[in-house]
Amino acid sequence: MDFWYVIQTKPKKEEEASSYLALKGLEIFNPLLETFIERNGRMNRTLKPLFPNYIFGKFDLMEKYALVKWGRGVKKILGFEGFPSPIAEEVVFQIKDRTDSNGIVKKKKGFAPKDPVRITSGPLRDLTGIFEEWVPEKERVRILLNLIGYQPRIDIHYSLVEKIN
Helix, strand or coil, X not given: CXXXXXXXXXXXXXXXXXXXXXXXXXXXXXXXXXXXXXXXXXXXXXXXXXXCCEEEEEECHHHHHHHHHCCCXXXXXXXXXXXXXXXXHHHHHHHHHCECCCCEECCCCCCCCCCEEEECCCCCCCCEEEEEEEXXXXXXXXXXXXXXXXXXXXXXXXXXXXXXX
């Protein structure tokens, strides 16, 4: 019977282990996190593992143990006292519910109109403002900055803004 297991990979080998085991017929889930890094004034999108050095695999332990244990990029199958232990299927389903069709978990920031926000990096770092609206086609948000006697309206990448309480 097939159960979900957490497979620990060698450092930075999540993709290699996922590909190898998927080619061998196992159901593999390697959730990725979408992040943005500012370089030279531009926002660059990168994908990183949601759980670095770990992937999920669904397989029959009796049939596929050796294949997984000695698979390319695999360090071990997690468990207790040296024995692999399955995890609840609901755990994997809850993570899958938060991913898109490519297995990417997108950071959702729950901004609502009139929420106070702060800019977290860049030349406007630490300035505060009021969230106005999403500009989805550019992955940006529109905010009204709080400056002395003036409230300019700016569009900024959503990853550079955080909600303040």
